Amino acid sequence: MDIVKVLAIAGSATLLFLVLELIRRGRLKERYSLLWLFSSLVLLVLSLSRSLLEFFSKLVGIYYPPSLLFLIAFIFLLLITLHFSAVISGLSDKNKRLAQELALLKHDLEQLRARTSPTSGRT
Amino acid sequence: MKILVIIPAYNEEKSLGGVIADLRTHVPSADIAVVNDGSQDGTEMIARGLGVLVLGLPFNLGIGGAMQTGYRYAEKHGYDVAVQFDGDGQHVATEVMALLEGLKQGTSDIVVGSRFLKPGEYRPSFFRKLGILIFSTVLSAILRMRVTDTTSGFRAANRKVIEFFAGAYPEDYPEVESLVLLHRAGMSIGEVSVVMRDRTGGRSSITPIRSAYYMIKVLLAVFIDLLKK
Numbered sequence: 001m002d003i004v005k006v007l008a009i010a011g012s013a014t015l016l017f018l019v020l021e022l023i024r025r026g027r028l029k030e031r032y033s034l035l036w037l038f039s040s041l042v043l044l045v046l047s048l049s050r051s052l053l054e055f056f057s058k059l060v061g062i063y064y065p066p067s068l069l070f071l072i073a074f075i076f077l078l079l080i081t082l083h084f085s086a087v088i089s090g091l092s093d094k095n096k097r098l099a100q101e102l103a104l105l106k107h108d109l110e111q112l113r114a115r116t117s118p119t120s121g122r123t
Numbered sequence: 124m125k126i127l128v129i130i131p132a133y134n135e136e137k138s139l140g141g142v143i144a145d146l147r148t149h150v151p152s153a154d155i156a157v158v159n160d161g162s163q164d165g166t167e168m169i170a171r172g173l174g175v176l177v178l179g180l181p182f183n184l185g186i187g188g189a190m191q192t193g194y195r196y197a198e199k200h201g202y203d204v205a206v207q208f209d210g211d212g213q214h215v216a217t218e219v220m221a222l223l224e225g226l227k228q229g230t231s232d233i234v235v236g237s238r239f240l241k242p243g244e245y246r247p248s249f250f251r252k253l254g255i256l257i258f259s260t261v262l263s264a265i266l267r268m269r270v271t272d273t274t275s276g277f278r279a280a281n282r283k284v285i286e287f288f289a290g291a292y293p294e295d296y297p298e299v300e301s302l303v304l305l306h307r308a309g310m311s312i313g314e315v316s317v318v319m320r321d322r323t324g325g326r327s328s329i330t331p332i333r334s335a336y337y338m339i340k341v342l343l344a345v346f347i348d349l350l351k352k
Contacts, residue, residue: 099192
């Protein structure tokens with residue numbers, strides 16, 4: 001077994017293990033882990049099977065098959081960061097709504113307090 | 124008719140008192156809401172001391188998020204007209220009447236106070252002038268009407284626009300973009316000539332260095348808005 005193969009298997013297996021462990025401990029929500037799980041699985045399968053790796057690299061015209069692993073990892077990373085950008089956009093919108101709602105509620109609460117205890121005045 | 128003047132304020136303790144006193148003298152029929160956009164100075168205390176409505180955001184949202192807070196308040200409490208007014212003393216309270224008159228004619232859903240309809244004393248920096256020219260050319264083409272002062276934050280909106288802005292208001296540099304959104308929602312936009320002052324306190328959010336960045340960002344945002352469904 002050549003060293004590249006050993007490294008590739010060790011790398012993708014470690015990644016898969018880390019992802020699974022994070023999910024198991026509840027540190028990674030399933031909906032955010034799907035892409036990670038899928039990408040580490042694909043990388044592991046391709047690292048294990050030299051013939052599969054060679055088949056796909058020939059298909060896209062890559063001369064040195066292990067390069068395909070980099071390409072796949074790169075594409076998955078792009079997808080994952082794009083996914084995160086979308087998630088962050090949604091979160092920041094919700095965050096804004098929460099802040100606005102809080103300001104409006106705070107105001108309502110102050111008005112209510114002022115109305116129910118006129119002797120104590122405004123606080 | 125219920126009128127709400129919305130003043131988004133970020134660290135405006137120096138100018139806010141004068142602005143509010145001015146508004147009370149010249150637009151006595153309107154309620155005044157100060158949206159404190161997470162200021163670090165005494166903005167909120169001063170506003171409370173003056174007895175105006177205070178909407179305190181827990182942290183800084185930026186001008187768009189702060190302005191929308193005011194619109195959401197106006198929507199929730201049944202206001203017929205909302206007036207956007209800067210807390211830095213740039214806008215003149217006596218000119219609010221000109222906006223309200225423009226709205227009363229019923230041909231526009233939002234009336235923008237323009238510095239450039241008539242030659243006045245306003246002297247923008249070179250970059251700002253260039254930006255203003257580009258914006259007004261692009262926007263006039265998109266809106267199919269002549270708009271002279273696209274970056275003006277001095278505007279009066281009717282109930283239809285209040286409801287629209289309560290649901291959707293652009294974030295970073297919202298003046299230009301919001302006009303495109305309104306146009307796409309089928310609302311009509313009008314301009315009236317107003318005079319503006321140099322700011323009495325605080326700093327413009329648009330420094331000369333940022334002008335180019337500002338322009339590119341706003342133009343991008345406008346084109347993205349045009350692509351949106």
